[in-house]
Amino acid sequence: MKKVLFATTALVATAGVAAADVTLSGSARFGVIYTEGATTDEWALHNRFTLNIDGTAETDSGATMHARVRVRGGETGSGSTNSTTTGVPHGSAVSSPQVGVSAGGFRVNVGNINGALESTPGLYAGAVGLTGLGWGNLSVNTDGAAGYWAWDSFSSAAGGVNGVEAIYSGGAFGAHLSYSPVTDRTAIHGSYTFGSWTVAVAYQDSDTAGEDKLVGTIGGSFGAFGVGLSVADNDGVTKGVLSGSFGVGASTNITAYIGSEDGSDENYGIGFTHGLGGATIAGGVVQTTSGTTMADLGVRFNF
Numbered sequence: 001m002k003k004v005l006f007a008t009t010a011l012v013a014t015a016g017v018a019a020a021d022v023t024l025s026g027s028a029r030f031g032v033i034y035t036e037g038a039t040t041d042e043w044a045l046h047n048r049f050t051l052n053i054d055g056t057a058e059t060d061s062g063a064t065m066h067a068r069v070r071v072r073g074g075e076t077g078s079g080s081t082n083s084t085t086t087g088v089p090h091g092s093a094v095s096s097p098q099v100g101v102s103a104g105g106f107r108v109n110v111g112n113i114n115g116a117l118e119s120t121p122g123l124y125a126g127a128v129g130l131t132g133l134g135w136g137n138l139s140v141n142t143d144g145a146a147g148y149w150a151w152d153s154f155s156s157a158a159g160g161v162n163g164v165e166a167i168y169s170g171g172a173f174g175a176h177l178s179y180s181p182v183t184d185r186t187a188i189h190g191s192y193t194f195g196s197w198t199v200a201v202a203y204q205d206s207d208t209a210g211e212d213k214l215v216g217t218i219g220g221s222f223g224a225f226g227v228g229l230s231v232a233d234n235d236g237v238t239k240g241v242l243s244g245s246f247g248v249g250a251s252t253n254i255t256a257y258i259g260s261e262d263g264s265d266e267n268y269g270i271g272f273t274h275g276l277g278g279a280t281i282a283g284g285v286v287q288t289t290s291g292t293t294m295a296d297l298g299v300r301f302n303f
Contacts, residue, residue, distance in 0.1 A: 020056060020057035020058070021055070024052070024053060025051075025052045026049070026050045026302070027300065027301065028047075029298055029301075030047040030298050030299060031283075031297050031298015031299060032046065033133075033295070034293075034294065035294050036292050036293040040077065044076050044077040045075070045076070046130070046296070046298065048073070050071070050072050051071040052070050054068045063102070066102060067099040068099075069095050070156045071094050071157075072157035073092030073157075093157035093158065095154070095158065096159045096160045096162070098112040107166070108165070108167075109164070109165050110163075111162055112161070113180070114167075115153040115154070116202065117152070117178075117215070118153035120191070120215060121191045121219070122217030122219040125217070125228030125243045126228060126242075128256070128270060128271030128284035128285075129269070130284070130296045130297065131296050133269060133271075133285075133295070134288060136269065136286060136288055137259065138230075139259070140234060140239075142261055142264075143237075144261075144262075145209050146210030146211045146235065147210075150206075150210065150213075151204055152180050152187065161183050161185075163179055163181070172194060173190075174200075175190045175191075176189050176190075183208075186205045187204040189203070189215075196221045199217070200218075201215070202215040203215070209235070210234065210237075211235065212234075213233065213234050213235065215232040219243075225246055226245035227244050228241075228243040228244070230243075238261070239260065241257055241258070242257065242258055243256065243258075244256055244257075251276075252274045255272070256269065265291065268287055269284055269285065270286075272284070278301060279300070280300050280301065282296075282297075
């Protein structure tokens with residue numbers, strides 16, 4: 001992602017700090033979303049704007065202090081631009097901060113953490129469409145007791161979980177441990193990359209019913225083809241997701257997934273992206289476990 005320098009490597013007068021800067025980066029998207037049988041706005045206009053504000057300071061010892069807040073705004077359907085409708089963000093808001101320190105291959109974050117389960121390599125494989133269309137491609141999103149999004153992750157326009165996490169990356173190995181006293185969730189993942197393939201295992205422990213999770217993923221590519229498999233035990237509810245992708249020429253990519261969950265019908269989706277050079281057209285269609293069809297089409301870009 002291209003970063004725009006906000007303050008050019010300014011020297012900081014405070015003793016022990018070598019240099020500091022602030023950078024801006026972000027993304028935006030717009031398009032239409034279709035939801036079969038929706039009570040309102042079966043066809044809905046959609047837009048989203050995201051701005052990351054990152055500050056860093058390097059100490060004389062070589063450690064890097066970092067901090068981030070995110071500005072997120074969006075609109076789906078006919079909601080007003082200065083309110084919030086349950087499940088659908090409207091208007092704009094600023095996230096709580098994430099702050100921390102990194103040195104060598106280690107990084108520690110405090111506050112609005114990323115979350116170890118959320119950061120598991122291969123977890124989001126098979127994502128389709130402009131908006132993710134419900135994210136049924138995640139093996140940890142289920143119709144079971146915990147439902148969807150029952151883990152810690154960075155909150156783009158809200159308070160976050162106020163946790164702490166430690167991240168390690170060295171060569172082919174990666175590891176991530178996170179904990180939040182607010183949600184009382186502890187999560188950990190480990191990953192290993194060999195060639196064009198990555199395997200990962202993640203675990204989450206929680207006192208909330210349905211939130212204990214054990215996940216395994218594997219994904220890689222051969223030529224123009226990509227493939228991914230994710231299987232999770234969601235506190236007794238097993239869900240598996242098989243995904244694949246295929247590159248068509250230099251600018252177009254087709255992605256599809258199929259998910260199977262204990263006690264539920266299968267869900268599946270297919271989508272495409274086409275690069276425009278500076279922007280991407282994206283669209284897709286999915287069917288949920290309840291048989292609802294969703295689709296979207298639009299444009300997204302980074303800055």
